[in-house]
Amino acid sequence: MSANLKIPERQKIEQIVLRVLESRQDQIISLLKAVDTQQSPLVVNVSARHVHLNQSAMDALFGKNSQLTKYKVLYNGEFASEQQVNIVGKRNRMIAGVRILGPIRDYNQIELSYSDGVYLGLDLPLKISGDHENTPGCTLVGPMGSIQLNAGVIRARRHVHMGKKDLEFYDVKDGDHVKVVIGGECGVIFDNVVVRYGANMKLEVHIDTDEGNACNLQNAERLEIIK
Ligand SMILES: [Zn+2]
Incomplete structure (x- = not known):
């Protein structure tokens, strides 16, 4: 018995290649544009829910003079730390294990998604990082203690x-x-x-x-x- 392998004609192959290229046209053009213009x-x-803390919050939550240790370095040089906190909202609703993003800041800020806010019973305003005007607070719980914040919970714009x-x-x-x-x-x-x-x-x-x-x-x- 002999296998009868059919070899497609050159024209057919050309048609297939053209069809594939055509379906990727957008991608190819944007890649070429990137090369041309450097x-x-x-x-x-996606910026997952996270917390920024100052040193006094770190002291209260993790013990005096505690430092952040790196878990994962992020694309733009900041890092997700190994240290995590629990965020407590209204009616004792809590989100556990939220990572702190380092390095240490000179303010405390909690960045959550809209869904997180609904779950915690917090009405989250859309803010640029650092703008805490008219923002709700929450309770943060760490392994060595807890703190009550009066503001600083935002949904990052x-x-x-x-x-x-x-x-x-x-x-x-x-x-x-x-x-x-x-x-x-x-x-x-x-x-x-x-x-x-x-x-x-x-x-x-x-x-x-x-x-x-x-x-x-x-x-x-x-x-x-x-x-
Ligand atoms: Zn950002």
Whole structure:
């Protein structure tokens, strides 16, 4: 018995290659554009719920002069620490095991998603990091004690970190708003994404877990910043 392997004609192969290229046209064009312009790669990351603490909060929660130790270094140089706290909201609702993001700050801030706020019974205002006007407080519980905060629980406004080159490339300035396109089956366009300039920042979009889940970020097919 002889196997009869059918070799496709050259024309058919060309058609298949063209079809594949065509279906990837968007990706190919954006890659070529990035090469041409030496544009930074666009990275979109979900910023999971986390806490920033000052030293006196660290002392109260983890013991005098306690320090943060690194668990995971993040894309833009900050780190998730091994130390975790429990966040207690209203009616004793609690979210346990929330990581502290280092390094130590000179203020305390708790960044949660909208869903977290609903669960804790806290009405979370949308804020840029550091703006604690009219924000609710909560109780933080650590292994060595607890503290009561009167303010500082926020839902972080979606934002994009940019360095100087990125401001120039997108022709924007610190505080401007852009749109971030997330392509795919659950694709969305995020409006009102705040540009946050930092001299040493790499281009990175931060959205919260609600937003990341809504657009199925893990399976996104296309990422783009538009104005
Ligand atoms: Zn950020």
